[in-house]
Amino acid sequence: MPRASAPPRRAPPSQLAPLAARRPVPAPLLPQGLLERLLAVAMERGGDFAEVYVERTQSTHVVLEESRIKSAQTGLVQGVGVRVISGAKVGYAFSDDWDEPALLRAASTAAMIAQSTGAERAFPVSRVAVPSHYHVPTPLSDVEVALKASLLTRADKAARAFDARVAQVNAAYVDQTRRIAVANTEGRYTEDTQDLCRLSVHVVAQGRKNERRTGMYGGGGRVPFTHWETFPPEEVAREAARQAVATLGAVDCAAGPQTVVLAPGWSGILLHEAVGHGLEADFIRKGTSLFAGKLGEKVASELVTVIDDGTVSSGRGSINIDDEGTPGERKVLIENGVLKGYLYDNLNAKLMGQRSTGSGRRESFRHLPIPRMTNTFLAPGNHHPEDILKEVKRGLYCATFGGGQVDISNGNFVFEVSEAYQIEDGKLGRPVKNATLIGVGPEALKNVSRVGCDPRPDPGMGVCGKNGQSMPVGVGLPTVRIDNVTVGGTQVG
Amino acid sequence: MDYQKLAKRIVQRATKKGALQAEAFLEVGRQSTVRVREGQIEDLTQSTSKGVGLRVIVKGRLGFAFTSDFEASGLERLVDQALKLAEAAAPSKLNGLPGAKELGRLGDTGALYDPAVANLPGDWKVKAALEVEKAARAEDSRVATFNAVGAGDFVSEVYVASSEGMSGGYSGTYVYLYALPVASADGQLQKGYWVDYKRFLDDLESPESIGREATRRAVRMLGARRVKTQQVPVLFDPLVAASFVSGVARAANGNAVHQQASMFAALQGQRLAGEHVTLVDNGLLPRGLATAPFDGEGVPTRRTPILDRGVLTHFLYDAFTARKAKARPTGNAKRGYNALPSIGTSNLYLEPGQKPPEELIREVDRGFYVTSLLGHGANPVTGELSAGANGLWIENGELTHAVQEVTVAGNVLKMLQDLDGVGNDLQFRGGAAGAPTVRFRGLTLSGE
Numbered sequence: 037m038p039r040a041s042a043p044p045r046r047a048p049p050s051q052l053a054p055l056a057a058r059r060p061v062p063a064p065l066l067p068q069g070l071l072e073r074l075l076a077v078a079m080e081r082g083g084d085f086a087e088v089y090v091e092r093t094q095s096t097h098v099v100l101e102e103s104r105i106k107s108a109q110t111g112l113v114q115g116v117g118v119r120v121i122s123g124a125k126v127g128y129a130f131s132d133d134w135d136e137p138a139l140l141r142a143a144s145t146a147a148m149i150a151q152s153t154g155a156e157r158a159f160p161v162s163r164v165a166v167p168s169h170y171h172v173p174t175p176l177s178d179v180e181v182a183l184k185a186s187l188l189t190r191a192d193k194a195a196r197a198f199d200a201r202v203a204q205v206n207a208a209y210v211d212q213t214r215r216i217a218v219a220n221t222e223g224r225y226t227e228d229t230q231d232l233c234r235l236s237v238h239v240v241a242q243g244r245k246n247e248r249r250t251g252m253y254g255g256g257g258r259v260p261f262t263h264w265e266t267f268p269p270e271e272v273a274r275e276a277a278r279q280a281v282a283t284l285g286a287v288d289c290a291a292g293p294q295t296v297v298l299a300p301g302w303s304g305i306l307l308h309e310a311v312g313h314g315l316e317a318d319f320i321r322k323g324t325s326l327f328a329g330k331l332g333e334k335v336a337s338e339l340v341t342v343i344d345d346g347t348v349s350s351g352r353g354s355i356n357i358d359d360e361g362t363p364g365e366r367k368v369l370i371e372n373g374v375l376k377g378y379l380y381d382n383l384n385a386k387l388m389g390q391r392s393t394g395s396g397r398r399e400s401f402r403h404l405p406i407p408r409m410t411n412t413f414l415a416p417g418n419h420h421p422e423d424i425l426k427e428v429k430r431g432l433y434c435a436t437f438g439g440g441q442v443d444i445s446n447g448n449f450v451f452e453v454s455e456a457y458q459i460e461d462g463k464l465g466r467p468v469k470n471a472t473l474i475g476v477g478p479e480a481l482k483n484v485s486r487v488g489c490d491p492r493p494d495p496g497m498g499v500c501g502k503n504g505q506s507m508p509v510g511v512g513l514p515t516v517r518i519d520n521v522t523v524g525g526t527q528v529g
Numbered sequence: 530m531d532y533q534k535l536a537k538r539i540v541q542r543a544t545k546k547g548a549l550q551a552e553a554f555l556e557v558g559r560q561s562t563v564r565v566r567e568g569q570i571e572d573l574t575q576s577t578s579k580g581v582g583l584r585v586i587v588k589g590r591l592g593f594a595f596t597s598d599f600e601a602s603g604l605e606r607l608v609d610q611a612l613k614l615a616e617a618a619a620p621s622k623l624n625g626l627p628g629a630k631e632l633g634r635l636g637d638t639g640a641l642y643d644p645a646v647a648n649l650p651g652d653w654k655v656k657a658a659l660e661v662e663k664a665a666r667a668e669d670s671r672v673a674t675f676n677a678v679g680a681g682d683f684v685s686e687v688y689v690a691s692s693e694g695m696s697g698g699y700s701g702t703y704v705y706l707y708a709l710p711v712a713s714a715d716g717q718l719q720k721g722y723w724v725d726y727k728r729f730l731d732d733l734e735s736p737e738s739i740g741r742e743a744t745r746r747a748v749r750m751l752g753a754r755r756v757k758t759q760q761v762p763v764l765f766d767p768l769v770a771a772s773f774v775s776g777v778a779r780a781a782n783g784n785a786v787h788q789q790a791s792m793f794a795a796l797q798g799q800r801l802a803g804e805h806v807t808l809v810d811n812g813l814l815p816r817g818l819a820t821a822p823f824d825g826e827g828v829p830t831r832r833t834p835i836l837d838r839g840v841l842t843h844f845l846y847d848a849f850t851a852r853k854a855k856a857r858p859t860g861n862a863k864r865g866y867n868a869l870p871s872i873g874t875s876n877l878y879l880e881p882g883q884k885p886p887e888e889l890i891r892e893v894d895r896g897f898y899v900t901s902l903l904g905h906g907a908n909p910v911t912g913e914l915s916a917g918a919n920g921l922w923i924e925n926g927e928l929t930h931a932v933q934e935v936t937v938a939g940n941v942l943k944m945l946q947d948l949d950g951v952g953n954d955l956q957f958r959g960g961a962a963g964a965p966t967v968r969f970r971g972l973t974l975s976g977e
Contacts, residue, residue, distance in 0.1 A: 104619040109593035126572035132597040181617040291975030292758040323674045445718040450903045450917035472915040524936025524975040
């Protein structure tokens, strides 16, 4: 394996927490009687559908700067949102006040979207059992903050010990224990507790003549705190430091089309941007995505099979239920290059005569659910990663990545390469700086010419933004070769 | 409820329970948004929200907790948690809330609150959004659909109280209109985006002008294609220029500078750009979206030039970092109730020049006029910028065809030196960062 592509390996966290150690079911967030009253009020003007969404999120955030724990903080955010759908119209109101009169007011505000004077009706709900894809016996919110802080001091020490050129280390640990409950007028009541944590380390390395390079690494997931025994902060820190130091002395990146080889793992954001967003049902229904109306068509090389899977064990993007109470699913979006399906939330599914794929997610009770990805990955192929590299005469090896973005309509996507190397005669050469890849989703995917047999999930640090809502997601990719990609850089000719 | 009193009570409770210093930051807001589609309401959201964050110092250690639970038991837990968290943090002599000297006298903000926005009739936003959509459709028949068309308003109140004598509050209003039409021709889809966002209803552009401009921006991108890889003069339109100057300002973060983790670290007092480049952070800008009497920890806001006629003059500080760097706090502690203050900009803008944007374009033989960027902008540590770009090609001083699927790349320090034109069209479009059209002598464009 090329040296630039060896992020720490992650042990399957499901082994750490046997199913027997499941924690007891907590008391409901809101009494069932109150939920049913809210649904009745929400429907009093004759809506077609109503839903009550209850959320209580406890979070911790610890920050290390200049080798000290700068701050530790915890917070509680709780609220209730009531959504009423009437035809294609949606009314939504939320309140962070859990007083019954405040909640009833929210329900009747949301109800106003419907115009008729519907009769008084009852909407009994009953609890529906959901599968479990994450096993966190002790809620992360119950773990002592001092233990969380010690991860950071360990990371700081390891990063500084890595190389004398490491000049600055910032580290952060965040976690949340998020409880949600969804009740709707179809009689469903579902609940889930979603623990999530992440450790991230930023390193600045200083070279000669004020040259500065940065490295960033992190990971986590819906895992118990014991995760850090097998994914120790030292490994995270050393990888961040390695990136920063490895890119000292990097040369300007050549601008223009090149053959690129993507290291496995975090490079999965290519899929997330190049196709994932364009397959979300809101864009499809409104006809604003270039993938609209292309089901059954060939939109990628036949080496390309793309899957969105909310059921990955302990995955950062995994969900037992989405934020509309629909169970998470594994969905094949593109199979051997052919477009197979879209990602649906409830509303878009209904308007399009489909069923929800468990993709209705929301950042919090302050937001309406919208179709989102969970864990998005490319199925492995047959090529050996070493052979993929060996075959390239001249090109760019992209080892680690910053972020990406896509313009859904014209399909233009970018992703930023934070660590890259020239490829010469099948071998890695000098590091290059300031590289960005740009392409149009389907065209780039048609140029995928090799797919490695080395699938790898990212270590658990992805955040996806859409319509102002941030969401944890997972991505994954084996080693991939794409021909004729436009590489942004500063060097012409 | 008297929130000012409540904030004070929380502070008293914390000091009574053992905090040497305590500060409560409380936010209350109500907002309403509407989106329309094909002449109908698509969705309507209404909400009220509130939250309070409590910062305490115990034996030189900092603790912070926040909650949206204002029940007595919730607030009790808030105090206990903040105190408990202080135990986990490292002690530091630098920890401490802004004192009397830093709190000082408040500057003049002018009005921040518009009763006309606070009392907008319920259907005003629906009508306005429908007008936006109608105008956007009427402007050009190639509008195929919309990503979204909408309107919104909100009213917010902020209160700060501290054991060091801070006690203050203010309220403000906001109203906005936006459109995201998608134009279609020959199988190509192109989106447009236009928005106006103001504190005062009278300042808000008409729904018709928002809709029409959004469509013009979508339609002019039709037929977009790649161009060859080359170095050419590049212009950023005001939206793109605003995001560029935001990136520049990130490197003026006093904490990053102090940590040597900024491209500006060793450059204070040096000339980085021509005389025509003045980049200002101004917390007192009249009618500015981020204008406020004090920042997130009660320190008075002020006008701080970052680049003063090309010279790097000031960095931005909160109280903690100012103490660390032996500088003066600049009133740039930004926060919500759910976070500790961190350094950020208020109203940030590049001061306008003399030339209309058309003239800046006319002076270019062949070049690229960028109307949107894709990516996360410049890296404030290394100064590197490499981003996807959409825009219009310039030939002989005229905008010709649309361009997409290219990138522009450069280094911010070099770009500042190369910044050879500043338009007279300063605008704040959708946020508190504003800029006029700017022109760079040469940037690398990567395409075919």
